[in-house]
Amino acid sequence: MTARVGVITFPGSLDDKDAMRAVTIAGAQAVPLWHADKTLNNVDAVVLPGGFSYGDYLRCGAIARFAPVMEKLVDAALGGLPVLGICNGFQVLCESHLLPGALTRNDHLHFICRDQTLRMENNTSAWTTNFAIGQEIVIPLKNGEGGFVADERTLDELESEGRVIARYVGLNPNGSRRDIAGITNAAGNIVGLMPHPEHAVEELTGPTTDGLAFFTSVLSSLVTNGRIAV
Amino acid sequence: MSIDTVSHAETSPTTEQPFAALGLKPDEYQRIKDILNRRPTSSELAMYSVMWSEHCSYKSSKVHLRQFGVKAPKNDAMLVGIGENAGVVDIGDGWAVTFKVESHNHPSYVEPYQGAATGVGGIVRDIISMGARPVAVMDPLRFGDPSHPDTRRVVNGVVAGIGGYGNCLGLPNIGGEVVFDPSYQGNPLVNALCVGTMKHEDIHLAKATGIGNAVILYGARTGGDGIGGVSVLASETFDADGPAKRPSVQVGDPFMEKLLIECTLEVLHAGLVEGIQDLGGAGISCATSELASNGEGGMHVWLDRVLLRDSSLSPEEILMSESQERMCAVVTPDKVDAFMDVCTKWDVEAVVIGEVNASGRLTVDWHGERIVDVPPRSVAHDGPVYERPFARPAWLDARQADAPTADRLARPGSADEVRTTLLRMTAAPNLASKTWVTSQYDRYVMGNTVLAQPEDSGMIRVDEKTGRGVAVSTDCNARFAALDPYLGAQLAFAESYRNVATTGATPLAVTNCLNFGSPEDPGVMWQFERAVTGLADACLDMNTPVTGGNVSFYNQTGDIAIHPTPVVGVLGVIDNVAHRTPMAWTTPGDAIVLLGVTHDELAGSEWAHEIHSHLGGLPPVLDLNAERALAQVLIEGSQRRIIAAAHDIADGGLAQALVEMSLRARIGAHIAIPAGKDAFVQLWSESATRAVVVIAPASMSDFAELCARNNVPMTVIGSVVAEPTLTLSDVYSQEVSVSISELFEVSESVLPALFG
Amino acid sequence: MARVIVNVALKPEILDPEGRAVQGALGRLGLTGVSDVRQGKQFVLDVDGEIDAAKLEQINSIAASLLSNPVIEDFTVQVAQ
Amino acid sequence: MARVIVNVALKPEILDPEGRAVQGALGRLGLTGVSDVRQGKQFVLDVDGEIDAAKLEQINSIAASLLSNPVIEDFTVQVAQ
Numbered sequence A: 001m002t003a004r005v006g007v008i009t010f011p012g013s014l015d016d017k018d019a020m021r022a023v024t025i026a027g028a029q030a031v032p033l034w035h036a037d038k039t040l041n042n043v044d045a046v047v048l049p050g051g052f053s054y055g056d057y058l059r060c061g062a063i064a065r066f067a068p069v070m071e072k073l074v075d076a077a078l079g080g081l082p083v084l085g086i087c088n089g090f091q092v093l094c095e096s097h098l099l100p101g102a103l104t105r106n107d108h109l110h111f112i113c114r115d116q117t118l119r120m121e122n123n124t125s126a127w128t129t130n131f132a133i134g135q136e137i138v139i140p141l142k143n144g145e146g147g148f149v150a151d152e153r154t155l156d157e158l159e160s161e162g163r164v165i166a167r168y169v170g171l172n173p174n175g176s177r178r179d180i181a182g183i184t185n186a187a188g189n190i191v192g193l194m195p196h197p198e199h200a201v202e203e204l205t206g207p208t209t210d211g212l213a214f215f216t217s218v219l220s221s222l223v224t225n226g227r228i229a230v
Numbered sequence B: 001m002s003i004d005t006v007s008h009a010e011t012s013p014t015t016e017q018p019f020a021a022l023g024l025k026p027d028e029y030q031r032i033k034d035i036l037n038r039r040p041t042s043s044e045l046a047m048y049s050v051m052w053s054e055h056c057s058y059k060s061s062k063v064h065l066r067q068f069g070v071k072a073p074k075n076d077a078m079l080v081g082i083g084e085n086a087g088v089v090d091i092g093d094g095w096a097v098t099f100k101v102e103s104h105n106h107p108s109y110v111e112p113y114q115g116a117a118t119g120v121g122g123i124v125r126d127i128i129s130m131g132a133r134p135v136a137v138m139d140p141l142r143f144g145d146p147s148h149p150d151t152r153r154v155v156n157g158v159v160a161g162i163g164g165y166g167n168c169l170g171l172p173n174i175g176g177e178v179v180f181d182p183s184y185q186g187n188p189l190v191n192a193l194c195v196g197t198m199k200h201e202d203i204h205l206a207k208a209t210g211i212g213n214a215v216i217l218y219g220a221r222t223g224g225d226g227i228g229g230v231s232v233l234a235s236e237t238f239d240a241d242g243p244a245k246r247p248s249v250q251v252g253d254p255f256m257e258k259l260l261i262e263c264t265l266e267v268l269h270a271g272l273v274e275g276i277q278d279l280g281g282a283g284i285s286c287a288t289s290e291l292a293s294n295g296e297g298g299m300h301v302w303l304d305r306v307l308l309r310d311s312s313l314s315p316e317e318i319l320m321s322e323s324q325e326r327m328c329a330v331v332t333p334d335k336v337d338a339f340m341d342v343c344t345k346w347d348v349e350a351v352v353i354g355e356v357n358a359s360g361r362l363t364v365d366w367h368g369e370r371i372v373d374v375p376p377r378s379v380a381h382d383g384p385v386y387e388r389p390f391a392r393p394a395w396l397d398a399r400q401a402d403a404p405t406a407d408r409l410a411r412p413g414s415a416d417e418v419r420t421t422l423l424r425m426t427a428a429p430n431l432a433s434k435t436w437v438t439s440q441y442d443r444y445v446m447g448n449t450v451l452a453q454p455e456d457s458g459m460i461r462v463d464e465k466t467g468r469g470v471a472v473s474t475d476c477n478a479r480f481a482a483l484d485p486y487l488g489a490q491l492a493f494a495e496s497y498r499n500v501a502t503t504g505a506t507p508l509a510v511t512n513c514l515n516f517g518s519p520e521d522p523g524v525m526w527q528f529e530r531a532v533t534g535l536a537d538a539c540l541d542m543n544t545p546v547t548g549g550n551v552s553f554y555n556q557t558g559d560i561a562i563h564p565t566p567v568v569g570v571l572g573v574i575d576n577v578a579h580r581t582p583m584a585w586t587t588p589g590d591a592i593v594l595l596g597v598t599h600d601e602l603a604g605s606e607w608a609h610e611i612h613s614h615l616g617g618l619p620p621v622l623d624l625n626a627e628r629a630l631a632q633v634l635i636e637g638s639q640r641r642i643i644a645a646a647h648d649i650a651d652g653g654l655a656q657a658l659v660e661m662s663l664r665a666r667i668g669a670h671i672a673i674p675a676g677k678d679a680f681v682q683l684w685s686e687s688a689t690r691a692v693v694v695i696a697p698a699s700m701s702d703f704a705e706l707c708a709r710n711n712v713p714m715t716v717i718g719s720v721v722a723e724p725t726l727t728l729s730d731v732y733s734q735e736v737s738v739s740i741s742e743l744f745e746v747s748e749s750v751l752p753a754l755f756g
Numbered sequence C, D: 001m002a003r004v005i006v007n008v009a010l011k012p013e014i015l016d017p018e019g020r021a022v023q024g025a026l027g028r029l030g031l032t033g034v035s036d037v038r039q040g041k042q043f044v045l046d047v048d049g050e051i052d053a054a055k056l057e058q059i060n061s062i063a064a065s066l067l068s069n070p071v072i073e074d075f076t077v078q079v080a081q
């Protein structure tokens, strides 16, 4: 059985089609989910895509958090459903308190789009099992509010529990505390990532195909955890 | 508040009206009275004044622009030509592409962020109103002197505005231009281009057909912002102390526009729409009169039904409001409910404001009273047409005589001087890396960007299954146009054409944005006429029709006009984007080949500008047959996969092309200046119709045959090396060598230091 | 030390997309009867020494040029403690 | 109708790059002695009817959840005329 991976579209989501393409290339079935629906359609995992949900007015992710579909998602995520929030999706996860911390305006005040080197620091979360620890990858980064902040205690906790999944290498593109590019929750099923793996899944259009492993990882974890049969 | 109704106008013929304040000339006002056989109501006056403004009516440019139609090459690819919101071309496999460039110059000086943002918004709505999904944007920009204190404000605001709007819409930015010249100090140019794709059957036109059909206004509410904005702004010259009146500017809402895109494409694909029109300059006046006159010729509008943001607006203001993010659709009565459901799904407000009828008139009521009753064509199409006087400016002879010959402008004459010049040119703001700008734009969204900045053209995959795609470039060296506007426009076209061919795509169609000074100046009008003629002649010769464009006049401060800046965009098609030619070499040992011939042509060059602040002489000569042959080699070489990399030679000459290729590749090259040639001329001349190509040894004989068959001169000038160094040998008998890290440092630091 | 507060708001006739988005969200969260929401910026400046007339004049002119664009925005300047 | 003003500011310990950029620009424009600049948001809500205790409570809770993010921001609510 192929895994069904849902991709939620909020008004203003932009990378939803890209996320669906990435899911498909990884070998799963992409299932579109709509912000106003109160169902997750029996999917095995969910991607919250990048973009500017509700124009990113007020604060990125602040309004999307209150969308009807999010009620279902929060429950399911707390119940172990693998969830990946990319960029705006990461912001929604923080605003929903599924992940700690917040994402703030880039320290240089500009939107930035670049091919970003990351060092993978976790290969136990649902979305990172197919990476090696210490592996360096290059995937696009594009955000205006990507600076990860949290209080020192939370940061220390994330570090000591191995919940920082990836760090910026070389240039820190947004002023993120401790160069953090992505984190996971304690259970390892919910991951937030500022850069965009879905834009690095094809030779022709991405800087690399390094992003694909995030999507194949979740398929592996679903099998390992017995959430789907092989 | 009393309403000026039609019947009131009939009975009060002597009422004084502020036609002059609205920008109408006495004879234009008289013409309105002749058309109506009475004085216009205030609402009618508002409509005529915005629709007959330079910006909306093209009254000064029309007589010249006709050449694009008259001289249009017979080209089967053209599905929709000039006159619609944007032209449409067939790219094969049932796919069609529409693209257009538009200016938002004046508003971007007054409020750079919002001016640029709403410029992107406006062109995107033109594309959706053709039925296409927007898939990419580009932004040709011109700013004043980089070291002028005001330039920083304008650059930062414009770039953030283009990024802020385009990024939020989810459209990849795949190219553009950033050029600095003091001539743009008080008149920056913000041109925005959008590309859209659709299947042939999805093409839609702006016409109101079908008697009894509903006219639906949907999108943002109508507010008091930008009333008369574009039309008044775009038709007035700023006086020397800056903007004389600071008219209201519109604020863009890209989120609303994103909803509008999705909503519009959904109603179009569901077959719910008969005709559609975006609301740009002149707002409801424009949309209703154009829809009506392109259809059966009659429409009635209940203006009080328009949803307002500010309930105190008068009917005149509602008619003139240029609030952004609105569209107008013509829908059969049985489909109105379905249309409204789609709007509700996307949280877009919509209301039926009118009905198509057989009256032949455009009538508008305000709370039951008739305030407009006009023939729609007289508003939309029969505006005044001016045959403005034009004359070759007297100063041109002296400028053309002022050639940058070796005895008049000091040239580098030793290896040391060449090295110094190479670094200075790499640091020239016009040549330095534009990463500081382009990194503020999302180029990845939608996942179909195959090439983007700093490549020669942007390239988008249109069909994910077959790999069919399009490439687009925009170019213009306005200094060439200042020296000779006819040739300057042709050189702009040739560069853009070449940039498209360089990436392996076949040029198919042209759009343009003609940015000039005041049409009331005969010298400017002459530049305009020459540029249009040059472009039309070149397009005919090269079989690439002009499918649309935009004119921006009054780009001048006091008596001083900007350099004539005819920005030309060329669109090409490529069967399989996997075969595109990138600009960077990758493999040590590959040969580096110069295509074309280099003459001593430095007039209008970046070298003359940057090193000597000089502008004089005659621009490079252009041979369109040679240009076509070069393109043939570049395209066939890409299709047969015998070109490993290619880069066109333009601003900054061969030297700059090699620097850019090295920076992109991060590995170096060893170049030998051909024996018997002057190193300086070889490196910095800007002769047209040249490119650098990279050929693997195994493909060399095939490539040589290809060049010979097409009569394209080729010279092997060096090879790719593994070391990160660009080495030039035989430079006045010595060697010049620069590490790529040094070039990188120099090139990347310029714009951040100026504007960061 | 004095604290100066500069509030910058879009002019009433100018579209405020952010305010509109907030208004929509308020409705969805059950706060009804909100007829308008405008979102502005607030700058809090800590200035050494006294704010005399000349200094206030200077702050006013900076508020009119750097902190706001008079084409689309209004501002107020207020000296607090 | 009542007007409610909600001011939202970054917590003092959170870096405020916009405030810092303004501070830098103030110096370049010749306004010296500015020891700190913070940039916050101001929401002006026009609410129909009276603001009673229950309504104020509701607005407070929305300010704490929607209008501000307690991880990084503080807010104040103020009823004006």
Ligand SMILES: Nc1ncnc2c1ncn2[C@@H]1O[C@H](COP(=O)(O)OP(=O)(O)O)[C@@H](O)[C@H]1O
Pocket (backbone or CB within 6 Å): B138, B139, B140, B141, B173, B174, B175, B176, B177, B178, B434, B437, B438, B452, B453, B454, B455, B456, B457, B458, B474, B475, B499, B648, B650, B651
């Ligand atoms: N404002 C801009 N927006 C996007 N891309 C830009 C912009 N300005 C320049 N570029 C890109 O930077 C690259 C270099 O520009 P330019 O030197 O004008 O190229 P060329 O000389 O090959 O036409 C091109 O890929 C161009 O599209």
Ligand SMILES: [Mg+2]
Pocket (backbone or CB within 6 Å): B177, B474, B475, B476, B495, B650, B651
């Ligand atoms: Mg160019």
